[in-house]
Amino acid sequence: MFLKILPRIRRPTRSYAAVLAARHEGFAKVMQSDLMAFENFLGQDAVKKDDITNHTTDWTGQFKGPGSVVLYPKSTEEVSAILAYCSKNKLAVVPQGGNTGLVGGSIPVHDEVVISMNKINKQFSFDDTMGILKCDSGFILEDLDNKLAKLGYMMPFDLGAKGSCQIGGNIATCAGGIRLIRYGSLHAHLLGLTVVLPDEHGTVLHLGSSIRKDNTTLHTPHLFLGSEGQLGVITSVTMTAVPKPKSVQSAMLGIESFKKCCEVLKLAKSSLTEILSSFELLDDATMECLKTNLGLHPVLNAPTPFSILVETSGSNEDHDMEKMSAFLDECLSKNLIIDGVLAGSSAEATKMWQLRESAPLAVTRDGYVYKHDVSLPLENYYELTNVMKERCGSLAKRIVTYGHLGDGNTHLNITSEKHNEELEKLLYPFLYEWVVDHGGSISAEHGIGQLKLPYSTFGKDPEERLLTKKLKNIFDPNGILNPYKTI
């Protein structure tokens, strides 16, 4: 997903976001004595009561919680002290990484204590033979990437928010991104975690290990991937990194039907195989929106119903170029594409990627955007767009689809001049019901947070819901950790 850090846009709170749960009266309120206690074991500079809106509002401005205080622990031990104290004193808490999420998962709903991980970013070690990284959870993704680059490695995922998001938050959301098709999800890379539990001891758990293979106990670190900060606070991460590619090639393809896009994907998988690192779709509405709203022009000669951005990452430029050329030739000879451009320079590649990366910004310029991040089986991937076009009719200003086609993940954007009650009623819950009815996921990579809470049970068996509640209860018996959200 491309979390381009956009300029802050003021928008009314979306009414389709969760109706906020009432404050749970079982939780205590933060008192002066609590602040003094925090200052006592964290130091005065680690306790902030005023000017905390950058921690109590998300970057889109969509989610705002009053919060109460922000704490900046500097170590696992300090997180443990905080959680032990809050547990004993029934204070609800919300852990927060880079605050780059899109669903309000790390924003307080009421007066929860915000535990910022910003200062937990000291420990870093890397085994450059095995490619194993161990680091504090507050490290910013881009900083890790820069450190690894010097050692010939890189992080196995890339996000638009990489300049702000933190590795602990990436784990908690099981972040996806544009290279999942090549390097797999974070499950492919996670080896170990240090987490602190919100119990009266602030129990510190060292889970997993720092070696590649370990089958000596339950693989509990993986339960934290996508847990959205509701099971424990992650303070340290051990995972594999991947060798930095020596050659990255990009090509833009013009395609006349969605069916052919899928055929091209199949061909890319079988002929680019080990070097295929991105397969991104932009439909004609996206291209039109980029042109109208941002003045960005397509790289292909003539407009086509669909554009596909293919990227390869490999260790030998000649080989990669040869594979890519052969792939494009085959696409043409099989009449799968109308047009195709292979980037001849990094400037040309940048131009292609600018189109894909600017799409989230372009849609916001329409005024108001109903954004979606859903997964679907390929046969239904673009059908959703067509169904919504028909349903919304002229109520929608634009219906724009781009996304990670290679992962079955579509970012469908429905725009209007301003917030429109009538349009919204057409959209929800219809859209999410449709996705679930067609075997899809209502949140491919952003999570549930506050935004999708009303729909989080769609398609879930009651038995599965019960299981997640029981699991939550083991880790967080008092329910003080990130309350009012998914579980």
Place this chain on the structure above:
Amino acid sequence: MFLKILPRIRRPTRSYAAVLAARHEGFAKVMQSDLMAFENFLGQDAVKKDDITNHTTDWTGQFKGPGSVVLYPKSTEEVSAILAYCSKNKLAVVPQGGNTGLVGGSIPVHDEVVISMNKINKQFSFDDTMGILKCDSGFILEDLDNKLAKLGYMMPFDLGAKGSCQIGGNIATCAGGIRLIRYGSLHAHLLGLTVVLPDEHGTVLHLGSSIRKDNTTLHTPHLFLGSEGQLGVITSVTMTAVPKPKSVQSAMLGIESFKKCCEVLKLAKSSLTEILSSFELLDDATMECLKTNLGLHPVLNAPTPFSILVETSGSNEDHDMEKMSAFLDECLSKNLIIDGVLAGSSAEATKMWQLRESAPLAVTRDGYVYKHDVSLPLENYYELTNVMKERCGSLAKRIVTYGHLGDGNTHLNITSEKHNEELEKLLYPFLYEWVVDHGGSISAEHGIGQLKLPYSTFGKDPEERLLTKKLKNIFDPNGILNPYKTI
């Protein structure tokens, strides 16, 4: 790991295996009325009371449990009926896949009811654009591989036991194998599971999904990877497969020191990168053992302290050969290898792989083998061998080391003419303590089962142990599922 299906060898039960826990008197004994009930809801042919030793003894002959009855359910519903019945009637059960494990994890310890998954092998579907497989858990790995081959795909892991092991068992052990360095562990591929819980309802859980990305709830399927059949019975698996490589190249390298082996690994990662699919080590003792016990000769001209078998898997033979040649040239020019042979035909490659695959058989010919499957940081990988050589002295007939160096996984084998009490006392618990003290894992890929139970707490925090017990209790509140084992 290479689970070559060896001829059954009669051996005394190893005394270093777990001292068997006494039968838990809280469990009921299987009565005639239970057999009638099973026959009633499964059919007569699905209940077997006699001639069940192939289910109550493991393939090495090392683990034997009396068992009581073997059930052959044909569907998730039948597994549910069995578990509901056994739960209500306090009958302990052990789920069993292909019975190819090496630690006795799927063998009854006392009179547990064996639930064989042999008949749960009907449902199979494959999406050949997204590469997503959904199948019953009783499918044999090789059968899946053959089905996928026709569609241009393959399973992302390969085991010597592939002709007998089942995908459900592979998930339950989080099987590794020789291509983990290329395709990652099963965590990289698992998407969804159907599991049946051992509760009074025989609750059926559909966990995860059949799409590539889904961030709508806890990622519970991953908790079953490596759970050794102690949380629930897996009846269906959804996972990704990988495109079948069009070119597979193999090379054998002769190297004079372990340090240089590590340097060669680092070079392979940076220059073969995306096509590197195996990096296996065989030391000189392995080669000597292969020659003496099986008459197999090395492919290199002169003996070297270490041999490395490198395999690449890619989509373009010319490119792969060129990369491999360049890699070998660089190894030679940097003086990292003494000798190197690139297989010029599949017959030559087979000869190389025969050495690696025959190593487990070769060591058994010495008489008695103390086998090990441990992970270590690379700096301690071969140090373990040297430490054990010094410690065992002439008590050991041979100390043979082979394994997946690329994953830090060593299969250290210590042989003697016959079971030797004095040698055994030197080995245990020393060896496992040493591994844990050096940051390693006492079971890299085989699991704990019965074999490593006495050592399963080594290096684990009490908090981690408590967590796994609590998790077990959620899934199996009566503790009837695969008792007397890890958790």
